[in-house]
Amino acid sequence: MSLLRANSIYLGTGQAPQYLSLKRANRHGLIAGATGTGKTVSLQILAEGFSRAGVPVFLADAKGDLSGICQPGAPKDFLLRRATEIGLDDYQFDAFPAVYWDLFAEQGHPIRATVSEMGPLLLSQLLGLNDTQEGVLNIAFRLADEQGLLLLDLKDLRAILNHIGENAASLTTEYGNVSKASVGSIQRALLALENEGAAGFFGEPALDLHDFIGRAPDGRGLINILAADRLIQSPKTYATFLLWLLSELFEELPEVGDPDKPVLVFFFDEAHLLFRDAPKVLLDKVAQVVRLVRSKGIGVYFVTQSPDDIPDDVLGQLGNRVQHALRAFTPRDAAAVRTAAQTFRQNPAFDTAAAITELAVGEALVSTLDGKGIPTMVDRTMIRPPQSRLGPATPQERQQAMMASPVAGRYDNVRDRDSAYEMLVRRARSPEAGAAGNSKGAGQTRTTSVPRSGGRQRQGVGETFAKSIASSVGRELGRALLRGLMGSLRRR
Incomplete structure (x- = not known):
């Protein structure tokens, strides 16, 4: 039997x-x-x-x-x-x-996943950041949203952090204290992550969970x-x-x-x-x-x-x-x-x-x-x-x-499209473009959904989780910041 x-x-x-x-x-x-x-x-x-x-x-x-x-x-x-x-x-x-x-x-x-998909909370956990450094990372994500800067890989994150460090004085008024020391600490943590070989995880084509x-x-x-x-x-x-x-x-x-x-x-x-x-x-x-x-x-x-x-x-x-x-x-x-x-x-x-x-x-x-x-x-x-x-x-x-895998060849080649790094480099070369880019974030919040491979965009987990995580972390930087359940909460 x-x-x-x-x-x-x-x-x-x-x-x-x-x-x-x-x-x-x-x-x-x-x-x-x-x-x-x-x-x-x-x-x-x-x-x-x-x-x-x-x-x-x-x-x-x-x-x-x-x-x-x-x-x-x-x-x-x-x-x-x-x-x-x-x-x-x-x-x-x-x-x-x-x-x-x-x-x-x-x-x-x-x-692979994009930096935006990983989100600030899990990324802070990965980098071993303290509360102050995590606050600066949250600002980086918020600023990227407001200025339409896609955070896809680590060079994008480095670029936005450099931008924050160079403009710390002007950003402090709107976002709170931003110290160059905290920016430097995050950059060193990113370097350590790269030395572990994990930098290749960030980028595109991003994993399609299906x-x-x-x-x-x-x-x-x-x-x-x-x-x-x-x-x-x-x-x-x-x-x-x-x-x-x-x-x-x-x-x-x-x-x-x-x-x-x-x-x-x-x-x-x-x-x-x-x-x-x-x-x-x-x-x-x-x-x-x-x-x-x-x-x-x-x-x-x-x-x-x-x-x-x-x-x-x-x-x-x-x-x-x-x-x-x-x-x-x-x-x-x-x-x-x-x-x-x-x-x-x-x-x-x-x-x-x-x-x-x-x-x-x-x-x-x-x-x-x-x-x-x-x-x-x-x-x-x-x-x-x-x-x-x-x-x-x-x-x-x-x-x-x-x-023989059904995904053979789908993720083999890295795709490096126009994102925060390239956009900030262009701003640095063209002061007029930089001024226009900075003005986009003044007084308004802009949402930048990061498409994955195939053009699929993020959807919302729900306001309940967003409010819960914001209360726990002790910061209210707006729902645009909270994009993912554990550091990457999405809006509905």
């Missing part, structure tokens, strides 16, 4: 077979456990299951282990033995459709894999990029209510990096997005070592749980084990806290939402073996997948 069911993903077998209902998959989830306990395999079988059901997936491959999902697995003894132990009689190996992405354009298609939501010709969902083994060495860049991506998905996708299966499933690996040292205003926005994004059909799954890595406001929204082993070597570890155990609906057959410390590799405590949205009783579960390869794809296999 097959353990596979329609409208659900088979996870493994404990006291009974454990399934993740596709109907409840957009209620988000958590995969937790110490290093080496099997989290990556749990992520892999979930990605396979969603793809098989026609649901596209985005995941960050922090160690490179998941890139082999485009290749069928090999019949290794421990995989076959696990399939036999759990009664998976129809276990077969298979390859899954994968699209590779890379911010550094080395191991996948390049991903390219993530695709299916292979056989109807299976595409598995979008971000090469993050190099990116993870710059934790702040990694975290900021993923937070930006989540906010963009929230903004761009339409409301779908409660679909029979997700529109897209998003996996945050090394999730603790997303929340480390993040300001409260940003944490509040993450919690808000996670709460609301399910109505867009997006399921968000956090992968980390301990549930303690996730803020309570976010953790309370994760209905589907796969908890691998935790080790209680210190009092803090023991407290984390107790916390993890308390989040489950208890099973009288075993002590949940004790079981967490006793789980073998590839074994997990599993609790998912049933058809009524109620958490199932936790079960000690042997996780099913994956069908695709355990381990990375070779460079040749990755290259072949990229050549």
Whole structure:
């Protein structure tokens, strides 16, 4: 008898077979456990299951282990033995459709966003700016809006900052104090960002998020894999990029209510990096997005070592749980084990806290939402073996997948159109043009929507978020400044 069911993903077998209902998959989830306990395999079988059901997936491959999902697995003894132990009689190996992405354009298609799309709040987080420096960056975005200056790449941002520094005295009256020292600090932070190799992320053609939501010709969902083994060495860049991506998905996708299966499933690996040292205003926005994004059909799954890595406001929204082993070597570890155990609906057959410390590799405590949205009783579960390869794809296999990708060639060539840098250079050469340009911003606010590739323009998230973020940050620079949910809020 097959353990596979329609409208659900088979996870493994404990006291009974454990399934993740596709109907409840957009209620988000958590995969937790110490290093080496099997989290990556749990992520892999979930990605396979969603793809098989026609649901596209985005995941960050922090160690490179998941890139082999485009290749069928090999019949290794421990995989076959696990399939036999759990009664998976129809276990077969298979390859899954994968699209590779890379911010550094080395191991996948390049991903880019404009500076305007990133917005001042997330950009300040990325650059590690203090409140004063963030205020100057906000002024830069406001001034760019008022004077019709497109902020597409880092040279545009540098140009507008230079313009602010050179005109600090005249700008102070209208926008508040602007110190050249703060401008210099931002410029140094931009230089450090460029030295990390992240400057290539800013520019055009910008990513069209609909390219993530695709299916292979056989109807299976595409598995979008971000090469993050190099990116993870710059934790702040990694975290900021993923937070930006989540906010963009929230903004761009339409409301779908409660679909029979997700529109897209998003996996945050090394999730603790997303929340480390993040300001409260940003944490509040993450919690808000996670709460609301399910109505867009997006399921968000956090992968980390301990549930303690996730803020309570976010953790309370994760209905589907796969908890691998935790080790209680210190009092803090023991407290984390107790916390993890308390989040489950208890099973009288075993002590949940004790079981967490006793789980073998590839074994997990599993609790998912049933058809009524109620958490199932936790079960000690042997996780099913994956069908695709355990381990990375070779460079040749990755290259072949990229050549066959539906986005092959779409993002390869950088486009550098007329924007703030070019416009300010022309003003410097022509004083008359500069005076005319400066006069455009006097007494009025001008909105400059930055078209993405294909001419698509930004739309509004809503005034509620705009007012909330403005209140939290403590500045009211106008709605033109707040263009994106987390630093790039858009107007309606």
